[in-house]
Amino acid sequence: MAPRGVPGLVPVPPPVGVVDALPGEGTGLALTIDDGTSSEVVGAFARFAQDSGVRLTFFPNGRYASWEENAPLLRTLIESGQVAMGNHTWSHPDLTTLGDREVAEEIRRNQEFLSNVFGVRDSPFLRPPFGAHDERTDRIAADLGHPTIAMWNGTLEDFQVLTPEQLMAAARRWFAPQTIVVGHANQPSVTTVYGELLELIAERGLRTVTLADVWATPGQRVRGTTADGRLTTG
Numbered sequence: 001m002a003p004r005g006v007p008g009l010v011p012v013p014p015p016v017g018v019v020d021a022l023p024g025e026g027t028g029l030a031l032t033i034d035d036g037t038s039s040e041v042v043g044a045f046a047r048f049a050q051d052s053g054v055r056l057t058f059f060p061n062g063r064y065a066s067w068e069e070n071a072p073l074l075r076t077l078i079e080s081g082q083v084a085m086g087n088h089t090w091s092h093p094d095l096t097t098l099g100d101r102e103v104a105e106e107i108r109r110n111q112e113f114l115s116n117v118f119g120v121r122d123s124p125f126l127r128p129p130f131g132a133h134d135e136r137t138d139r140i141a142a143d144l145g146h147p148t149i150a151m152w153n154g155t156l157e158d159f160q161v162l163t164p165e166q167l168m169a170a171a172r173r174w175f176a177p178q179t180i181v182v183g184h185a186n187q188p189s190v191t192t193v194y195g196e197l198l199e200l201i202a203e204r205g206l207r208t209v210t211l212a213d214v215w216a217t218p219g220q221r222v223r224g225t226t227a228d229g230r231l232t233t234g
């Protein structure tokens, strides 16, 4: 099996606390794609990754059927290490407005979904919906196995519906070395600019990385699990 990671990039242990950029010097670009309200867009992102070799990190909400509908291809990409997954809660609430038990339930339910649908059991990453978090929600997340709160320092600005031109303007504004860029698998505009995104990435000398290429607990990278729980060696 081909190496799971990126040549020359050795992952370091996931930090406890907030990350909002890739550490140190380099040419990494972490494209992180959230939510998944549209099955069509989730499928397009998966095929984009498959066709281009782009490395992506998804932060799905398990409540959307889009993930299960596109699970076969996504599982293949996860197995090879080209795609990584983190927790974005089950139903996308503002965690800071919930009681402790509800916060834990939102995180745990999505963990079960990530495990059942994708065989992902050990992601250290939580991305709080709306970026809303505080010490209390971070502690609950850490207790449940997500010590690293994955924020961002670049954005496709697609919190709203954008034209393809607006999306590309955002990409030109934010694609830079060691950036974590947030985008969404919700609106179809992004699916029309994949070629332009690849050109921009190449033009700027960037290489895409998953968050798991950058941060992983020792031993995690040489193991994968199939959807039905069998251990595979990598």
Ligand SMILES: [Zn+2]
Residues within 6 Å of the ligand: 034, 035, 088, 092, 129, 130
């Ligand atoms: Zn979100």
